[in-house]
Amino acid sequence: MAARARILALTEDSGRQAQPTLQRILKEALKLVVVGVDLNPTRIRIEPLPENDRALHAIHANQWKAHPPTRDTVILLSAIAARLLEPGGFVVFHFDTDRVWSKRESSENRQKFEAIIRNGVRRVLQGEGAPPVNPRARPSLTAAQVEAALNRLLILSPCYSIESWLYQATNELHPLCQGRHASQKHAQLIAEWATDRTRLDEVHQPKDVMEECVADHHNETLSSSFPAEDVWLAERSFHESVERLRACTALVEALAHPVT
Ligand SMILES: [Zn+2]
Structure with missing residues (x-):
C-alpha cells in the first residue's frame, strides 16, 4: 500500500532522544488536526534524515541559522525541496523559538527560519542556485506550484523550547524531579x-x-505522556503549531483520506 503522506521530520536538537521525542509530539499534534486519524506507518510515514546525512550537520549545532548558508545548509535546502516535490511529501521542522510566548514576535529563530530556510527552499524550487545533479530530472515549476510545495514545509516552534511542551507532562515530571531532590520550589x-x-x-x-x-534527560519519556489536548486548549505555542498544520490543506487531506 502506498503511503498517503511521507513526512520528513527534522529537529534542531541532536542526541539520541531528539528524533523519537519529535515524532511522538508530532503524532499527538496530527491526532488533533484530524480526530481519529489512522497513523499506521504504512500510510503515514514519519521519517528522519538518514544518519550521517550532511544535511543533519546543518540542522544541528545552529548551522542552519548562518547567513550566507553553509555548504551543509545548501544540502539541507535541497533535501527539503526534494521531499516537498514527492507525492505525499511534507517536511516538519522543529526549532525552538528561544523566546517566551509573549515575546515570540522578536524571535530571531523564527525570522531566520523564514529568511534562510523557507526562502532558500523557494530558490531551490525556482531552479536558482547550484545546478542540480541531473538538470533534466527537475521539471520547471510555475510560481503557484512553488508556493504549493512551500506550504508543505511546516514548523513546530515551541515557546521557549521543546521542554516547554514536554514539562507539561506534569504527572511524569513530578516524580522524576522529586526522585532527584526534595525541592519544594520545584514541586x-x-x-x-x-x-x-x-x-x-x-x-x-x-x-x-x-x-x-x-x-533534558527524560525528554522521550515525557513525550510519551504529553497531554496534547489540554496543552492545545491552553492556546499557546503548541496550539499555534497545531493550527499551522491544520492550515495545510494538503496535509489534512492526506491524513483524512478514507481507508479504502
Ligand atoms: Zn526538580
Whole structure:
C-alpha cells in the first residue's frame, strides 16, 4: 500500500532522544488536526534524515541559522525541496523559538527560519542556485506550484523550547524531579504548571530552571505522556503549531483520506 503522506521530520536538537521525542509530539499534534486519524506507518510515514546525512550537520549545532548558508545548509535546502516535490511529501521542522510566548514576535529563530530556510527552499524550487545533479530530472515549476510545495514545509516552534511542551507532562515530571531532590520550589512550580497550562510558555529557559534534576534527560519519556489536548486548549505555542498544520490543506487531506 502506498503511503498517503511521507513526512520528513527534522529537529534542531541532536542526541539520541531528539528524533523519537519529535515524532511522538508530532503524532499527538496530527491526532488533533484530524480526530481519529489512522497513523499506521504504512500510510503515514514519519521519517528522519538518514544518519550521517550532511544535511543533519546543518540542522544541528545552529548551522542552519548562518547567513550566507553553509555548504551543509545548501544540502539541507535541497533535501527539503526534494521531499516537498514527492507525492505525499511534507517536511516538519522543529526549532525552538528561544523566546517566551509573549515575546515570540522578536524571535530571531523564527525570522531566520523564514529568511534562510523557507526562502532558500523557494530558490531551490525556482531552479536558482547550484545546478542540480541531473538538470533534466527537475521539471520547471510555475510560481503557484512553488508556493504549493512551500506550504508543505511546516514548523513546530515551541515557546521557549521543546521542554516547554514536554514539562507539561506534569504527572511524569513530578516524580522524576522529586526522585532527584526534595525541592519544594520545584514541586510548587510543577503544581502551578499543571493547574494553568498557559504558564510554561512564559518560562524563560525551562531546561535551566530544572537543570538540577530533570533538564533534558527524560525528554522521550515525557513525550510519551504529553497531554496534547489540554496543552492545545491552553492556546499557546503548541496550539499555534497545531493550527499551522491544520492550515495545510494538503496535509489534512492526506491524513483524512478514507481507508479504502
Ligand atoms: Zn526538580
